[in-house]
Amino acid sequence: MPFVVVITGIPGVGKSTITKLALQRTRAKFRVVNFGDIMFEEAVKAKLVTHRDEMRKLSLKVQRELQLKAAQRILEISREEPVLLDTHATIKTPLGYMLGFPKEVIEVINPKFIVIIEATPSEILGRRLRDLKRDRDVETEEQIQRHQDLNRAAAISYAMHSNALIKIIENHEDKGLEEAVNELVKILDLAVEEDA
Ligand code: AMP
Ligand code: MG
DSSP: OOOEEEEEOOTTSSHHHHHHHHHHHOSSOOEEEEHHHHHHHHHHHTTOOSSGGGGGGSOHHHHHHHHHHHHHHHHHHHHHSOEEEEOOSEEEETTEEEESSOHHHHHHHOOSEEEEEEOOHHHHHHHHHHOOSSOOOOOOHHHHHHHHHHHHHHHHHHHHTSSOEEEEEEOOTTTHHHHHHHHHHHHHHHHHHHHO
């Protein structure tokens, strides 16, 4: 059976860092798949972009086609081994927020868990400023808060169309990272046990 745990969190929250550390510690064998990587491969193949941060500025129609293609490839991978899917609950496009998992996509992926990594807006702002590799949007703390609120709402709608449980994990400065990683490890171990 395909087995997917979705991990979301707005850009700069520390999602990829937590995922990497959790994977070193979990007993469960997961393959980490980055939704953006797969979409980017498809977008480059179609000669649509040269940088991953250009994708969210493509036309909505094109983004949705790429999204569905990526979802189908991810489904194939999840038939072979459990997948920990690093992605976004919503994507901030120039026109508005786009769902990371519209109905046809959440039905394809059908995750067991939707994990939401959160931090305070000021922590996220600080982390974005320190990440020079990415072309992050410049946002205020209010905008970051609103995006996180929307992501919780989006997760509820995804749970409506799958069997997913929702788990919120906080990643705060100082000791927060350690705790966040422990929480994710616990979920991954349990999720696999439950599935066995
Ligand atoms: P990331 O590296 O996780 O920030 O993802 C890079 C880009 O991939 C995002 O800015 C989006 O354009 C795209 N992306 C990632 N996940 C999804 C998704 N579930 N639906 C649509 N686009 C996505
Ligand atoms: Mg990331």
